[in-house]
Structures are given as C-alpha cells and as structure tokens.
Amino acid sequence: xxxxxxxxxxxxxxxxxxxxxxxxxxxxxxxxxxxxxxxxxxxxxxxxxxxxxxxxxxxxxxxxxxxxxxxxxxxxxxxxxxxxxxxxxxxxxxxxxxxxxxxxxxxxxxxxxxxxxxxxxxxxxxxxxxxxxxxxxxxxxxxxxxxxxxxxxxxxxxxxxxxxxxxxxxxxxxxxxxxxxxxxxxxxxxxxxxxxxxxxxxxxxxxxxxxxxxxxxxxxxxxxxxxxxxxxxxxxxxxxxxxxxxxxxxxxxxxxxxxxxxxxxxxxxxxxxxxxxxxxxxxxxxxxxxxxxxxx
Numbered sequence: 001x002x003x004x005x006x007x008x009x010x011x012x013x014x015x016x017x018x019x020x021x022x023x024x025x026x027x028x029x030x031x032x033x034x035x036x037x038x039x040x041x042x043x044x045x046x047x048x049x050x051x052x053x054x055x056x057x058x059x060x061x062x063x064x065x066x067x068x069x070x071x072x073x074x075x076x077x078x079x080x081x082x083x084x085x086x087x088x089x090x091x092x093x094x095x096x097x098x099x100x101x102x103x104x105x106x107x108x109x110x111x112x113x114x115x116x117x118x119x120x121x122x123x124x125x126x127x128x129x130x131x132x133x134x135x136x137x138x139x140x141x142x143x144x145x146x147x148x149x150x151x152x153x154x155x156x157x158x159x160x161x162x163x164x165x166x167x168x169x170x171x172x173x174x175x176x177x178x179x180x181x182x183x184x185x186x187x188x189x190x191x192x193x194x195x196x197x198x199x200x201x202x203x204x205x206x207x208x209x210x211x212x213x214x215x216x217x218x219x220x221x222x223x224x225x226x227x228x229x230x231x232x233x234x235x236x237x238x239x240x241x242x243x244x245x246x247x248x249x250x251x252x253x254x255x256x257x258x259x260x261x262x263x264x265x266x267x268x269x270x271x272x273x274x275x276x277x278x279x280x281x282x283x284x285x286x287x288x289x290x291x292x293x294x295x296x
Contacts, residue, residue, distance in 0.1 A: 061164020147190020
C-alpha cells in the first residue's frame with residue numbers, strides 16, 4: 001500500500017509530498033521533503049500506523065532541499081539513504097549545497113528549508129542506473145533520469161514510478177509545469193528522460209509535486225511541450241541580452257497567465273509557486289542557454 005503524505009509546506013496543501021510504502025520488510029519512504037516540514041512528516045507517518053523511527057530505507061529522487069532536506073534526520077535514526085552517486089557527496093557533507101542555497105534564499109533559508117546535517121558515508125547507498133532492490137515483498141528499480149538535475153532518479157515499483165521532478169509539477173486539475181532551477185538543467189537530457197518514462201509504460205506516475213497521474217502519455221507530452229515553450233521564451237530574452245532581473249517579473253507574469261488561462265484561482269497559482277517558483281526557472285534556463293552557447 002502507498003500512502004501519500006502532504007508535508008504542508010509553508011502552510012500550503014498539495015505543494016510537496018512524501019510517500020510511505022508498506023512492505024513485509026517494514027515501511028519505506030520515497031522523498032523526505034525539507035527539514036522545515038519534518039514534524040509534518042512525522043505526523044503523516046504516524047497517521048499510517050507507523051513511527052518515523054521504523055523507517056530504515058529512504059529512497060531519494062535527488063538532493064534538492066524540497067526532496068531530500070530531512071534525509072539526515074532519518075539517517076540519525078539508522079535509516080539507509082539511497083541516492084544518485086553524483087549527489088552522495090553533498091549528502092555526506094552538505095556545506096556546499098547549503099552555501100549555494102543560502103546565496104539564493106538568504107535569510108529565508110531557515111523558514112523555507114530548515115537545517116541540513118551530514119550523513120555518515122556508511123548510511124549512504126550510491127545507486128546505479130537500473131539497480132534493483134528487494135525489500136520483503138517489494139522490488140524497487142532505479143532509473144537514472146537526468147534533465148532537471150544530473151543526480152536524478154525515478155523509482156519504479158511494479159507498474160508505478162515515483163518521478164521526483166522529472167515528470168514535472170501538477171497540482172490538482174492544473175496543467176503540468178517543468179521546474180527548471182539552477183545549476184544543471186539540461187533540456188536534451190530531460191527530453192530523453194521523458195521518452196524513457198514513456199518506454200517504461202507505467203500505469204501511474206507519483207509526482208513529488210503532487211500525487212498520482214494516470215494519463216501518462218498526455219501528461220508527459222504536455223510536459224515536453226511546456227518545457228520547449230519555457231526554454232524558447234527564455235532564449236529570446238537571453239539572446240536580447242536581458243538580465244535575469246529584467247526577465248524575472250516578465251516570466252512570472254507569463255507563467256501566471258498560463259495558469260489563469262486554465263481557469264486556476266489565485267490560491268491555486270500560489271500553490272504552484274510554492275511547489276515550483278517561477279523565478280527559479282529564469283535562473284536555471286538562462287544558465288542553460290549560457291552553458292550551451294559556451295559549449296558550441
């Protein structure tokens with residue numbers, strides 16, 4: 001059984017989820033959310049009939065703070081943390097990760113994300129592509145799915161895939177949107193990962209932002225289209241040498257209008273912004289075009 005836990009990020013429902021899966025080897029967790037929502041995670045796990053101390057296996061999609069920020073707290077209780085090899089060193093020593101985030105979020109760090117502590121190397125398992133893990137009656141398969149982040153993994157259990165951010169953000173009946181934060185957005189890699197998800201042919205995708213999707217083909221095709229749309233919009237501004245400071249308010253209005261055109265309320269748009277801040281995508285996509293230009 002899969003339990004969806006709403007982490008009530010910043011007091012906003014349906015922004016960030018964690019998933020508890022019951023197995024004969026005990027409960028396992030996919031995603032932890034940030035440490036700022038740790039109490040909500042504990043409460044959510046308790047509602048499933050378990051205590052957080054019973055979680056001994058934590059499977060991360062990637063190391064961004066909204067997905068992995070509380071992993072260290074579970075490791076302190078002895079949980080093994082499964083993570084992409086490219087992300088493991090930043091979990092063992094999160095100094096650079098936290099310094100980078102602090103440059104972006106400044107004095108909002110504690111409120112948004114809380115703290116992050118070191119995880120001992122012996123509790124970090126570096127996961128290879130297509131590696132399989134058997135836990136009681138449950139088998140998980142790891143799919144390396146770069147694009148949103150080079151250290152991204154989608155986790156498959158039977159015909160369900162937990163997609164982290166590679167399958168985008170979709171709140172309620174709203175449209176899918178691609179989270180594009182810095183530093184390593186790669187459009188080509190992301191499209192390849194989308195095609196991989198289609199090839200796997202899951203019955204459902206479980207998004208961290210937020211909950212389950214059953215229309216796989218439609219969802220992933222829409223994601224690819226909006227990814228192209230956003231990347232192209234930013235490219236025009238980048239080619240015109242507009243600064244991130246100039247582009248950001250324009251892009252925030254552009255994406256808000258896309259959501260309004262789908263009939264979303266201001267409150268629903270606020271939830272999208274909490275799950276996927278549009279200003280972050282400006283920084284990520286402008287960096288992408290700069291790196292792409294330098295490589296050519």
